[in-house]
Amino acid sequence: MNNYLLFCNNENWEQVYFNTKSDIINNGFFKKKLESFYGKRNHIRCACNEKNHIYMNIRKNKKKDGTFFFSLGTNPNYANLHSNDCPFFNNSDEYYDEENNIFNSIILDEVKTNKTSSSPTDINKIDEVNKKRRFTFRHFCKDILANAYKYSFNSINLKNDRRNFCTPTFSDFYKKIYKILLDTDIRNKRKMETIISNIKSKGYNLKYGILNNNLNELLTNINSKKNNELINLGLNSFTKDFDQYYYNFNITKKHLVDAAQICKIFNNYISGPYFVFMITKNKIAHRFYLLPVYVDLIKDSFCFVDSDREREYAEYLTKNSISFLKPFGNDEFKYIKREKIILNNSTAAKPRFYTRPDFLEFDNDKIKIVEVLGFMDNKEYVDHLSKKREEYEKLCKIYNFLEYKEV
Numbered sequence: 001m002n003n004y005l006l007f008c009n010n011e012n013w014e015q016v017y018f019n020t021k022s023d024i025i026n027n028g029f030f031k032k033k034l035e036s037f038y039g040k041r042n043h044i045r046c047a048c049n050e051k052n053h054i055y056m057n058i059r060k061n062k063k064k065d066g067t068f069f070f071s072l073g074t075n076p077n078y079a080n081l082h083s084n085d086c087p088f089f090n091n092s093d094e095y096y097d098e099e100n101n102i103f104n105s106i107i108l109d110e111v112k113t114n115k116t117s118s119s120p121t122d123i124n125k126i127d128e129v130n131k132k133r134r135f136t137f138r139h140f141c142k143d144i145l146a147n148a149y150k151y152s153f154n155s156i157n158l159k160n161d162r163r164n165f166c167t168p169t170f171s172d173f174y175k176k177i178y179k180i181l182l183d184t185d186i187r188n189k190r191k192m193e194t195i196i197s198n199i200k201s202k203g204y205n206l207k208y209g210i211l212n213n214n215l216n217e218l219l220t221n222i223n224s225k226k227n228n229e230l231i232n233l234g235l236n237s238f239t240k241d242f243d244q245y246y247y248n249f250n251i252t253k254k255h256l257v258d259a260a261q262i263c264k265i266f267n268n269y270i271s272g273p274y275f276v277f278m279i280t281k282n283k284i285a286h287r288f289y290l291l292p293v294y295v296d297l298i299k300d301s302f303c304f305v306d307s308d309r310e311r312e313y314a315e316y317l318t319k320n321s322i323s324f325l326k327p328f329g330n331d332e333f334k335y336i337k338r339e340k341i342i343l344n345n346s347t348a349a350k351p352r353f354y355t356r357p358d359f360l361e362f363d364n365d366k367i368k369i370v371e372v373l374g375f376m377d378n379k380e381y382v383d384h385l386s387k388k389r390e391e392y393e394k395l396c397k398i399y400n401f402l403e404y405k406e407v
């Protein structure tokens with residue numbers, strides 16, 4: 001579930017993970033990279049497609065105030081090669097404004113086909129456009145969630161004077177989503193008004209919360225239903241003041257099955273609960289995004305998880321009152337001052353992770369990089385793990401406050 005960019009350094013390809021486009025745009029590390037690679041041909045690749053090399057171009061863009069910023073796009077010769085879940089998948093410029101990090105609200109609308117009068121080619125084209133819009137909606141959601149998690153982690157730890165970091169709470173994370181959507185008091189001012197007012201003016205509703213079903217069970221139960229048949233589900237949602245309420249909605253089987261694909265891991269769905277982001281009209285969801293989550297409402301603890309074992313581990317950490325961060329984007333430490341990271345008089349700067357750790361555990365003066373082992377009979381997984389292990393062990397030698405742990 002990770003995306004990687006590859007940067008060519010003297011014929012070696014350095015690999016760096018990212019999750020959303022705003023990781024690249026807002027992150028100082030990527031900003032510097034793009035600036036230093038500007039003008040070099042075929043020096044950056046997106047690694048989302050194992051079969052093809054996808055070369056990326058850096059563009060130098062002029063802002064309205066006359067200053068410049070660098071952005072990344074696909075070299076036209078390699079367009080359409082990105083995988084479905086890559087943020088560059090739709091060659092996105094048409095739906096995404098890089099300068100302001102704004103998604104176009106057209107991603108909420110479906111183009112209607114007229115099956116009797118349209119030719120098969122037209123129908124195919126329309127299907128393709130709708131698919132692009134649906135996938136871009138996923139990136140829109142992911143971007144909001146990654147930012148909310150980042151702000152939540154940073155605000156709780158900026159106020160706090162302890163050296164030990166705190167886990168972001170679910171209630172604060174949830175409230176941060178409201179703030180991002182309403183664009184109030186968030187450091188990185190993002191203009192969401194257009195997309196939000198468009199949602200309202202079209203009679204759409206934006207809802208998000210926790211879905212307590214289990215996909216393996218749910219999809220087996222609806223197996224015999226027709227694709228366009230409506231499934232009734234309920235969402236645990238919260239008001240601005242975090243009062244819980246139940247939201248009933250319907251979704252077609254086809255939509256649900258499509259959305260579930262991102263929760264699939266080696267032919268099995270990760271169990272529920274899931275965090276859901278959706279757009280509804282007349283209580284029917286026509287945009288639906290879901291991600292497996294660990295959440296404990298009583299202890300106000302949560303994180304997104306990539307497997308059932310990770311959820312168990314998050315539960316263990318919460319039960320034992322161990323503070324942790326489950327990195328989601330590539331930018332969680334953005335506003336944390338360097339001094340807070342440097343422990344035991346180490347003079348090095350913040351460590352940078354090139355692959356995403358499963359968890360970071362905070363234990364007095366130590367930060368533990370945790371890998372939750374699973375799928376040890378899968379070669380792809382084992383290869384990836386050994387690369388991660390190598391990287392983390394190297395980092396632990398440089399930074400004496402880091403420790404590597406496998407569970």
Ligand SMILES: [Zn+2]
Binds near residue numbers: 086
């Ligand atoms: Zn890609």
